[in-house]
Amino acid sequence: MTDRSAVKDALRAQRIETPSWGYGNSGTRFKVFAQPGVPRDPFEKLADAAQVHAATGAAPKVSLHIPWDKVEDYAALSAHARGLGLEIGAINANVFQDDDYKLGSVTNPDPRVRRKAVDHLLECVDIMDATGSTDLKLWFSDGTNYPGQDDTSARQGRLADALAEVYERLGDDQRILLEYKLFEPAFYTMDVPDWGTAYAHCLRLGPKATVVVDTGHHAPGTNIEFIVAFLLREGKLGGFDFNSRFYADDDLMAGAADPFQLFRIMHEVVKNGGLAPETGVAFMLDQCHNIEAKIPAVIRSVMNVQEATAKALLVDTGALTAAQDAGDVLAANEVLMDAYNTDVRPLLAEVRAEAGLDPNPLAAYRATGWADKTAAERVGGHQAGWGA
Ligand code: LRH
Ligand code: MN
Numbered sequence: 001m002t003d004r005s006a007v008k009d010a011l012r013a014q015r016i017e018t019p020s021w022g023y024g025n026s027g028t029r030f031k032v033f034a035q036p037g038v039p040r041d042p043f044e045k046l047a048d049a050a051q052v053h054a055a056t057g058a059a060p061k062v063s064l065h066i067p068w069d070k071v072e073d074y075a076a077l078s079a080h081a082r083g084l085g086l087e088i089g090a091i092n093a094n095v096f097q098d099d100d101y102k103l104g105s106v107t108n109p110d111p112r113v114r115r116k117a118v119d120h121l122l123e124c125v126d127i128m129d130a131t132g133s134t135d136l137k138l139w140f141s142d143g144t145n146y147p148g149q150d151d152t153s154a155r156q157g158r159l160a161d162a163l164a165e166v167y168e169r170l171g172d173d174q175r176i177l178l179e180y181k182l183f184e185p186a187f188y189t190m191d192v193p194d195w196g197t198a199y200a201h202c203l204r205l206g207p208k209a210t211v212v213v214d215t216g217h218h219a220p221g222t223n224i225e226f227i228v229a230f231l232l233r234e235g236k237l238g239g240f241d242f243n244s245r246f247y248a249d250d251d252l253m254a255g256a257a258d259p260f261q262l263f264r265i266m267h268e269v270v271k272n273g274g275l276a277p278e279t280g281v282a283f284m285l286d287q288c289h290n291i292e293a294k295i296p297a298v299i300r301s302v303m304n305v306q307e308a309t310a311k312a313l314l315v316d317t318g319a320l321t322a323a324q325d326a327g328d329v330l331a332a333n334e335v336l337m338d339a340y341n342t343d344v345r346p347l348l349a350e351v352r353a354e355a356g357l358d359p360n361p362l363a364a365y366r367a368t369g370w371a372d373k374t375a376a377e378r379v380g381g382h383q384a385g386w387g388a
Contacts, residue, residue, distance in 0.1 A: 008351050011313070011347075015061065015283060016060070016242075016283045016302050017061040017285065018285050020047050020049070021043045021386065022286075022298055023049065023295065025324065025386075027288070036378075037374035040382055042375075044384075048083050050086055051370050052298045052302060054281075056303065056306075060085065061086075061087045064088060074127050075130050088133050089282070092283060093138055094123050102112065102235045104158075105141070106140065106162035107150075108160055109150060112283070115267050118254055121138065122166060125171075133174075135174075136173060137177040142190070143186025143189045159201065167205045168210050173380060176202070176208060178209060178238075179211075180193060180198040180212075201209075209238050213227060214240070214243070215244065216241075225268045232268065232272035236273065240284060241284055242254035254285055255308055256316050259304065262305070263339075266309045267311075269309075282304060285301050296362055299365055300362065307345065312339065314338060
């Protein structure tokens with residue numbers, strides 16, 4: 001697809017969902033570094049997200065995390081978002097921070113704990129009804145640390161029962177986005193450790209259950225774009241949690257650690273029709289900005305995803321298919337590398353300018369003085385964080 005105006009149309013239409021928790025304090029087990037002007041509640045998080053959308057024109061949706069974004073009135077929060085030109089996106093459940101969940105949440109040997117966990121998931125669907133969200137994002141920290149600690153098969157049964165009950169509760173336009181993760185916080189087994197396990201549970205559940213690919217949740221060296229191509233072909237790719245990593249689930253800015261991997265992923269997305277809205281792929285960021293300024297980091301991440309997408313859209317698919325069909329390995333690889341090695345920043349600057357935006361979103365944000373304004377205004381109260 002090298003038709004330039006079609007490429008620009010696709011870039012203009014791209015939407016990237018930002019995480020409310022990306023605007024709050026976060027860190028590692030060693031330290032959470034506070035920053036001046038960090039939001040103190042979901043309303044202020046949305047105000048920061050609106051800065052990202054104002055600068056990029058491509059981030060009108062914000063994912064929430066419950067209870068980190070718990071409020072009295074979710075309809076009011078949703079109205080506040082609309083007032084900022086935003087929409088509430090995926091609702092992330094959280095069954096990983098309560099003492100009861102030490103040995104698991106929905107997979108816990110104790111039925112009382114399982115009941116509590118499922119009730120939280122059902123509460124999140126109630127919240128979706130109030131915010132108009134369609135996506136329930138489920139990541140389970142459930143797992144074990146030592147061989148013999150629990151029965152893997154029994155835990156899978158408990159997980160399947162919990163998911164089935166939640167699936168039953170979903171409204172017509174609502175769906176489950178099931179996220180997998182290889183390890184952490186459990187270090188022997190995770191109950192949803194890989195795409196295959198997530199895919200199998202989603203197949204069993206039905207059409208409203210899809211898989212989320214968090215780019216930080218694989219073993220080093222995993223070919224993530226293969227997983228993406230497979231799930232797209234099966235109609236089971238619900239979305240991405242984009243971030244990047246050098247070693248583990250580092251949750252660094254998307255594309256920062258491995259822009260070539262992000263390009264290869266977006267190449268499979270573009271080639272398999274994943275950009276089309278009807279495919280229903282949610283392009284979400286899931287990052288933690290432990291030391292860097294948070295809003296510029298999110299803006300940079302949106303730009304990194306846009307750049308990877310632009311390069312993927314510039315792949316000469318006709319030449320690629322011809323080389324592949326001819327078994328011309330080098331020619332095929334060259335077609336892809338030509339696209340990857342294309343500087344797409346002028347093209348994206350053009351798309352932004354034509355949309356009435358500053359060609360340089362980071363400069364646009366800096367010019368608002370928002371960072372100084374919020375640092376001066378947001379004093380007192382409790383800065384938002386993971387509450388861990
Ligand atoms: C787990 C995860 C999940 C979120 C959390 C913030 O590692 O990727 O998507 O709930 O990060
Ligand atoms: Mn994630």
